[in-house]
Amino acid sequence: MKINLPTVGPIVGFTDPNQTRLFLRGELERDAHGLRRAFGVVRWRKLGGQKWSDPLFNKLSPNFDMTGVFAISSLTPSTVYEYQAGWFFADAELEKIEQINANLLEWPTPDADFTMSFKTSTTSTTGTRGYVVGSCRYLLRLFGGLWYDDRGDKVFRSVLEQIDKKKPVDALLMIGDQIYADDLNFVAPDTRLDQFLERYRTVFSQTYIQQLMARVPTYMILDDHEIEDNWPANADKQDRVTLYPHAIHAYQIYQSSHSPLFSADRVGRIEGTLSHFWYSFVDGCSEWFVMDSRTERDLSATPPTMVSETQLKALLDWLGNGSQLVKFVVTSVPLFPDLLNDAGDKWGAFAEQRRLIIEHIRNNKISKVIFVSGDVHCSFVSKLTLDSDPSFSVHSVVSSSFFWPYPHMSKTEFAFNTQLTGIPGGNYVTRLLSDVYSDDNFARLESSLKGVDVNFFERKGGSLGPATKIKF
Template sequence: MSQPLYRRTVLKCIVAVAASTAFGCRDEEVEDGQVYFPQSVASGEPRPNSVVLWTRAVNSSRPEADVELSLQVARDENFEQRVLVLDGLRATSEHDHTLKVKVTNLEPRTRYYYRFVFEKHGKQLSSRTGRTRTAPAPDAEAPVRFVVANCQDFRGRYYNTWQRLLQLDEDLDFVLFVGDYVYEADSSLVPSEDPARNVSFTDPGSALRRDLGGGRTELVAQSVSNYRDLYRTYRSDPFLQQVHERYPFIIVWDDHEFSDDCWDAHATYTQGRTDEFQPERRRNAELAFFEYQPLDTTDAPPGAIEADREPRYPDTRIWRDFVFGLHLRLFVTDYRTHRPDHLIPEDAYPATVAMDAAVLASLGLSSAFAAETFAYVNIDEFPSQQAVLQGAYVQLAVAAGMDAVVAAARAAAVVQGNLALAYVNPVLAAAAQPGAEPLPPADKPRGLAFVHMGKSELFSRVGSRYVVIKDTFDVYAAWRYATTGREAEDALGEAQEAALLDSAGQSQTWKVVASSVSPTSMIWDLRDKADVEPPSVRNRYYYSVDQWDGFPDKRRDLLTALRDLSGGRALFVAGDIHASFASVEQGVPALTAPAISSTAVQEEAGNEVTAAGFPPGTAVYRYVVTEMEATFREANPGIVFVDTEGHGFTVVEVGPEQLHASYHRISSIHVRENYADRPEALAGLFSRSDFRVRSGSIDVA
């Protein structure tokens, strides 16, 4: 429910509208009151006749008290041509002194200026002035320009990319932010010498302590207070504030606004060692997001939008549809809230046979899996070996941090039935004890187990969410997709997918689908690399199946439907992976914007490959890290452009027949360097790559 409009508010609205003519409108003298608005102002949700305006106001002399505010909206930055004045608004302590207001009855494709005013000791104290713009009317012949941005880790990093966007002073209709606006952790692991770039919690006792092994821990947000701390801190950055002051934002979350690699209300920190279903934590994260972001999830009436009235988990709905003139229809998707678990569970026992001989035979795949490496046994028929395997499971699980009693129960539950000898025999051989003799694979049935998809440890994201063997994973994914009525890959949920496809078929405008994760297939193909050792590593791998590579069948069907329904005028824009991509997937162009500041994918992959036993100097490291871009392009011929090392943003201009995309990038070596006082030096470090997007194609412009 919106806050009531007081009688004085209504009267001033009438006066303001009447005065928004050549005669102008003036009120009491307004003074600089920025100190009372520590996160400045922001706008969002630009539609032809409305926009959402936001601020946070704190009275330092009464920090716990609600703050009464006025909102002024004008056609000019001197506020002489006011179109709206609202009094009696409240930034309440209940919502961390945030306030967002939906303003309606505006003109299409019009620039407006706005400010919030706080009265203290008879003085009118103003926030900084914000600038926003409404969307063009649905029948307007107008090109549309926007920026795609994502992934802005604050900890020890600087927002040089936002600074560059401000330098360019692009004429934009909006900024599309596709996720990871905040990261849920404090600075325990990455302390900065600059205290202004550290993240801490005012109530650390209400946070979760995440054990990363090797004595390393960090605090991650759990309470509403924790999540609010994140937004307050991130929005303290002056360049981020200025971008919000200059452009309206359209925002969706990815995972880190709640928890890394999350699905539904499940975290993944313990890799399956514990139950991480955390609905209350999810609701806390969503409340802070709704408080701090200028968005409208319920098509609220004009006036103040109460954040706690916006539906939260399990009733969350932040996917929504925007129309910008005749040339752009933007559908913002929510990939995290409704999606199922990753197809390979983090706690999957590597030896467990997921598809047995009968299943493979029914699919006509017996000959494809005839090699001895796919042999399996019913381990219940070999009690001595089963006991050894269960003992090994307990030992490994306890070493990973699981309680011994819980580990024993888990071992009894999973070390049974059909198990792959590709995992069983190495464990038995390593045990080197009576009853641990390896089992011969000859004449044994063949099946597909999790170990054949790259899962080699009990509790691990490798072989589950990352570095998954593509060819075996694809077989398993297709079978699960078919046998679960497609629910195994239902990333968007039935209602959202239906709305997306309905939107795609509405008209022949460009249909731009905003996705927090990339549809571009990221594959390492090591099959023909003779210098890769050991030979067992010579496979094709998906780098990440937390993104759309993890739902390959749903991606294929969704992209095909979008292509056909839109008459070929469909485009995906995405983020998440901390790299730049321009590719064509299933006939649909896809643009993946680089990260604002988060660790580049090349560096992240280098750390993981080294930890897996392939340090610099090895052939594996060379192909998947040093030559990552060439390896990705070789394995996916649809990739037109890739940069796995830079930070930046992408500017997109939509016209009637084609789109233009400009990637603005800076090397990741500069992310920890502050260029606030060196704008000319910063400008010289950026490069730009331009592309033309037409129906089903991307070309260098």
């Protein structure tokens, strides 16, 4: 059985000290008898080892765009593994495939294009962990889908070059607008499932992003452009019945499926259905809560709510868990500062829930909290303080955009050094700690229990300024 290279992926997803998730896509093909059965397969070994693991198989279903996710377990912490992943056609059921002799699998000749590697997470909290974070990677589709702009892929080449120069990345956080399904908000927006799926296939199979996600554990969360601009503010009833289910089905296939949201069965296949899109995970000295700041909005509530009560309680409980680790909270739109002209899309329009989060942190004296956001097409580091309580502070890192070929936002559009709206009786003020970078860029976060260093790099890899040092 000849093993073919994935048509999308592989993507290294959720990774902890003892397991990882691998995502890949095969191909759909019909013959005279109908749709051919396709199966994904992976194998792995410690870097430098001689013996491969037994192969792990998964059926690739057209219901999930011929994709599959493999949960590899019983791994060793802080260890580099090399792996191979591919797919093949076979006229058999999965139970029969799992019984075949591994020697019958014809793997491609091992080379740099097929044998890849990942590193498991650590059990130690004393070291430093490195992250790349960013959002908003625009990919313009023109001429009926016959041409795609690939300039945005160069930002991922820059990350790969840093890794090759011994600047390791322990995880990649993609924090919204991984696709722009609504080109220019009006030119042939995606509305059907096949269009959303094609968009993901194109975005995730470009050269450098594919290479990066095949090496580095990657965590994702959506923002509005995975559905439509400013969702759900402009949605009508028909959008909720047709557009949203198609967009979310594609999102679950390509972004949620390799996240910590799914559990794995005893033979390494993920299982279950989702009730929400937010999740959390721990990585050495850091722990992350990745919020869904988009799909749970209730604009008709009084006051309007950004997230459900269930998600809000989960976040507050997580913040108060007493771990003493660095707490990164991902929210696709910035918690602070406010925009001077916010059209109701950011946290300033959901001030009551924001107040609950901020005052929970202050009242419970929770330290080492950093909000990580994108969306606004510029990047900076800021700090929220309270004049009446010098012991309180919360930091925010905004990193956007990976690539946006139109005018970016600037410092003058934000309410720095101004009281945060919606918190009566408290003079919460956002203070800028870095320059505001109105360039395509990504951020590197070097996290330890003593603090976090934040550096921004432009799309081609040049530094945009000195590190901003957040000390605990």
